[in-house]
Amino acid sequence: MSFFGPVSSVLYTIVPFVFVMTVVVFFHEMGHFLVGRWCGVKVDAFSIGFGPELFARVDRHGTRWRLAAIPLGGYVKFHGDINPASTGEATSAMSDAERATTFGAQPVWERAAVVAAGPLANFLLALVIMTGIFYVEGRSILLPRVASVVADSAAARAGFAAGDVVASIDGRPVASFVDMQKIVSASSGVPLAFEVERGGRPIALTATPDRRDVKGPVGTSSIGVLGVAASTDPADVRNERMSLGAAVSEAAGDTWFVIDRTASYVGGLVLGREKPDQLSGPIGVAGVAGQVARIGIGPLFNLIAILSVSIGLINLVPVPLLDGGHLLYFAFEALRGRPMSLGAQEFGFKVGLALVAMLMIFATYNDIAHITRG
Template sequence: MGSNLLASLNDLGLGFLGYLVPFLFVLTIVVFFHELGHYLIAKANGIKVLTFSVGFGPEIVGFNDRSGTRWKLAAIPLGGYVKFFGDENAASVPDQNAIAGLTESERKVSFPGQSVGARAAVVAAGPLANFVLAIVIFAGIFMLHGKQTTTARVDSIQAGSAAESAGFVTGDVVRSIDGRRIESFAEMQRIVSGAAGQTLKVEVDRGGTPVTLQVVPTLKEMKDNFGNVHRLGVLGITRSMSPGDLKTESVGPIAAVRMGAEETWFIVERTLSYIGGIVVGKESADQLGGPIRIAQVSGQVATAGFVALLHLAAVLSVSIGLLNLFPVPLLDGGHLLFYAIEAARGRPLSERAQEVGFRIGFALVIMLMIFATFNDILHLAAS
């Protein structure tokens, strides 16, 4: 259905909507649940919520609920915010002058008037909501489609490949990598793709006999079905497609949630590994993308169907949740850093120190957005 809609839009000369509509759908879901996490824990702590906004800038449409919260959709769909009573702005910077003039009853429902633990819980709830959303989406997909696996059996080996150098032979079944149990070819690919240049200890079953091999995956540029280039570690082997090696198992709710959590953790691991690689110079930062890249990928994935678009929303939700936990002032992680310092000192940082921190954080976020957008433009130019 999704691909037919996009094809119709293209036929009408409105191909850009094929990117815009999926982009807005994916980002709105992720942002809404992030802010909902903040909102729910704030309400649970008795904090008055002034505004719940999806997007920034001028309001497009909105309404006030019975508690006085203004729920609105804003014009710039690149984020959102929840503004609490006692905040100076949407970044939850406290309004010191206003706080000084609050009555005792008003202070009890203000965000700055809460304990450091309560404030930390409200802030952490946003990223945690993103992780929960991802787990739920992944679990739903597993329950809907089941677990499809292919045995990690070597069907063929490329000449001159890493696998040939390591001593793999046709028919080998990979059982573990660096002590981690391998249950499918896809699981093996995941580990190998992020381990280019690293020595992996691989245990294989060779006709019933366990054999240990040492292999170093080769870094290779590969194109996906949409023409996007990815740099991945490869062994140079193909999987067996014989009927006995292809399996589809139904997945119950409990197992689906467990698998959804494992999928979420895998994305966290890969993201942190990639960022660490950038820091030490082992990875290139040109894979970092911004709104343009997200819009492009959303449009491409939407042509594969609604489930694929939901999968992208889950991946993006994990990424946004993790990004917000980085200890950068202005992000949720920056607030948590300030609260940790406050808990250790027994009093908050000075207003001046917090102001400087937020300015530095703002500058870092803007620079990251500019860099990511620049990467997006280069990516479009090369495609």
């Protein structure tokens, strides 16, 4: 075997992973950066990655833009922060004018806006990418016609037959096979009322989608499966060009669908409905990025959109150290009229750091276990 074979395979995994993570992290941190600047906060550093510095330059505002060696995140360090996580400030030696440019000197609503801007930038990035894909490529619409029914599936038990065309589900019109998949996948174990056309006649059927685990960028989530195959007849497929407005609307729907599915998975982890041993870490995401990159640039950008939504949502989890933890502290401050004590905040951040570290270790262990199991 040539030495370059394994090297090429590794590069096909690492390069797409670094590209995907860099884009997602850059836009997340840019959200913090732009709103922070808008609120009058001085930014000392904007870093993509952690660890040893590979490249840096200082702009006219005094911000150090840096690219670091470990591409697993990034940070914006505001003036006066003790560390990049903004877990405290060193302002005692500052003048009043200098102290006014620190993050902690801003009103609580402005601090909350700066923190929330990161996840919101992730959602906006996903919306923009999906809009671009729909506007450039259009949309392939596959008629919701059943080509075949899997034996002993939810569809078979409900009485579906080859040739059925799904018209509506629970009263919601179904225009494409993808529309049907979206509704079914979000309804594992939930009875659904289908109206299908069979031989020109409307027929009512009730089916309860079966549960199936499907691997995604951040883990394996449970979805509902009906057990039907789509028609491959060219007459049942049409490509629809989309105006910019229609592309934005379609992208908004798809972005919300990803938000809903990711939130359902994260919520399921917290409530014990989802399996934690299916959570993916950096190695798993790298594997998915490598596989998708081999398909094409369009699917790779679609992965960026999905991962951007996932990272935005995970950052909103109210755990100290994450953006959601900061927002939780600000909510307490707004209600009490004064911030939590520095000791309480530091204790919370230590707990948050421990939780995040354990989650990363656990997710990485899952990735390695999946690889060794083949």
